[in-house]
Amino acid sequence: MATREGDGTEHNVLGGRGYISNATGWQERELTDDEKSEMNTKMISMIADMQSVRDSLIFKNEKLLELAESKFNITQTVIREELAKADAGDIDVDEMLAKSPVQLPHLRELLK
Numbered sequence: 001m002a003t004r005e006g007d008g009t010e011h012n013v014l015g016g017r018g019y020i021s022n023a024t025g026w027q028e029r030e031l032t033d034d035e036k037s038e039m040n041t042k043m044i045s046m047i048a049d050m051q052s053v054r055d056s057l058i059f060k061n062e063k064l065l066e067l068a069e070s071k072f073n074i075t076q077t078v079i080r081e082e083l084a085k086a087d088a089g090d091i092d093v094d095e096m097l098a099k100s101p102v103q104l105p106h107l108r109e110l111l112k
Helices: 033-059 062-072 076-087 093-099 107-111
Strands: 002-004 010-014 017-022 025-029
Touching: 033 076, 062 076
Parallel strands: none
Antiparallel strands: 002 010, 010 017, 017 025
């Protein structure tokens, strides 16, 4: 998120901090309320996008879903509920992965 002023100064936001350029280089500054709000909005949007990608990867494999339902009596509704718990931080994903009997490639990245 960078903006340039008419006087040539540039404002930038990086890593939750604000920076402004001047003749001596970049100086750190506090974020404005608008910048904080914009960052929060973008983070919420990115999280929703990542959850959507994760869900599409999980729910596109109908054979795997059918197997989970028949063998473990786990429905798509239960899967969605558990994912929501993980998203809320109520489930330790690392602990679940360690207990998983199946270690598929990219499983860790998918669940993160």
